[in-house]
Amino acid sequence: MAEKPILGITMGDPAGCGPEITVKALMKKEIYDECRPVVIGDAKMFEDSIRILGVGEKFKINKIENVKDAEFKYGIIDVYHLDLVDMDKFQYGKVSAMCGEAAFQCVKKVIELALAGEIDATITNALNKEAINLAGHHYSGHTEIYADMTGTDKYTMMLAHEDLRVVHVSTHVSLREACDRVKKQRVYDVIKIAYEACKSLGINEPKIGVAGLNPHCGEGGLFGREEIEEITPAIEMAKAEGINADGPVPPDTVFSKACGGWYDIVVAMYHDQGHIPLKVLGFVYDKEAKKWGAVSGVNITLGLPIIRSSVDHGTAFGHAGQGVQNEVSLVNAIQYGITLAKNRAK
Template sequence: MKDRAILGITMGDPASIGPEITVKALSHKDIYERCRPLIIGDVWVMEKAVKTVGLDKKIAIHPVKSVQEGIYSWGTIDVYDMKAIEEDRLKVGKISEASGEAAFRYVKKVIELAMAGEIDGTVTNALSKEAVNLAGHHYSGHTEIYAEFTGTEKYTMMLAYHNLRVVHVSTHVSLREACDRVKKERLLDVIHIAEDACKALGIEKPRLAVAGLNPHCGENGLFGKEEQEEIIPAVEKAKAEGMLVDGPVAADTVFSKAKGGMYDIVVAMYHDQGHIPLKVVGFEYDDDREEWKAVEGVNITLGLPIIRTSVDHGTAFDHAGLGDANELSLLNAIDYAVTLADNRKG
């Protein structure tokens, strides 16, 4: 049991659904059979969350000041108490500077623990980019925070839902800028990172697809020249290196092909091109009940020296404090982190 990976899991924005779905996720006994979860957050917020979701009779919160103090046993949630936000400053369901500062501190601490080798991987709950920026930390998201504090220059985001995996050439930039970032050098970097990620997941010979940027992959320059000038040269270079890569493949069919098993991973050119297909299959809304039946999928930062997986949804402030938020995406993120950590150890 001591060989179970230790995973640092951030609580997310304390005003969000993060604390609640964390409690729900860790109420699953099998999680403790596969890893040792350690929550990075505030004890009093987690204690409140346990009551909110109605599990205060079954789950106890255990404050710790170090990784070594954790009990790591089902029925007890170990919390690395950051004391980052005071009770009178927390506004559940609201964006605030105080919550943004707390969420940022949780992320910074989990990175420090991973970089020091005290934990085997990190999992992040959602934070509010607006709140973090209000607190004076000017990042466009988790990915950029991780990149800075790990000293990483070449990285990318991967989204995953079962066998459908997508990496991105660019993410949090305008669509106009995203088109300008489609360059051979960047594409090659992302293709290499994508192949490495698949191998880290146990796929020995990954099959990669590179999506086109323009409709019908530009129709030989009729709808744009990025395919001819940047994408095709990158794909040909990757093939020459011995990689199993196709492209450019029209973006309106490549994700269906990957979902059907033709490819192990798709290189998307920009944020929405990759996010939309993943969320169409992973997010399921029930109109009759006016609620989400499923919110599944994982966000993984590739190219880092440490493991980082995350929920593939936002803070859902409108559901915070209600106890009805769905923990499926967090469970998925924990599963991926365990797999990556175990493969890295093995």
């Protein structure tokens, strides 16, 4: 694209780490070298984060009511102000309907701005599922909100850490229901979405590893027949269209193979099957310092008419408002948003 893409970054739950790590991320000049960021949220929260971080001499908030009023200058954090938080009632680290409503309204606004073409990609900070449900919005997460508000039927979550990418046949459902959702058409749809995602990231000939559901991929039906009746037929459908899909591959080896370069992306059958390997790599706890040394990784919703990239961690209520949270995952999400926006514009 001729100009740097405009990225809308949501506040997340204000009682969590979102405002703090957003300020930390936008303290990096290289972000402004590659994109034009605008934050969607309550300006009061970002002013408080600047206070907590002690950077008020170098960074200022520009409160705006329209994207066209953003300055997009390093040292000035443009905040599309939504007056959502009553600071007299606010408390860091506390689940509340007020904060759930604030987080939800930020997501709603950033989707509206993207659908209207005012921004090129959306980047989301973590929200709290209990809080948004207390506020009366009955969703199990960002992915479902985006799908609903964009009218999208075929979508999936992609997690990424460095060269390991994972998409899911199902996410926020019980394990029992997740097994029931492993159906030929859904597996095929996710393989196809995974293929298109790799292409959008500039991978011209994607190699896709498809995980099995059962131990040892069912051992020829001894441990379950999903591989025989649902997963293999889906893979054959994809291959018939020229997609380089391999599997089903035993779940206990497919991710090691992907890390070794066998695959550009892995199709996981359910939430934890895909999340665990990503977080083992991306979440590093320093046991001597007794704190997280790194919390990296990106969550991307695929199949939408707009771009959505997100941090791959929660609200960190236990440490919110203390100035100690790691911004690496948000920086990674911003970088993915930039790449996706630029490739979509080609």
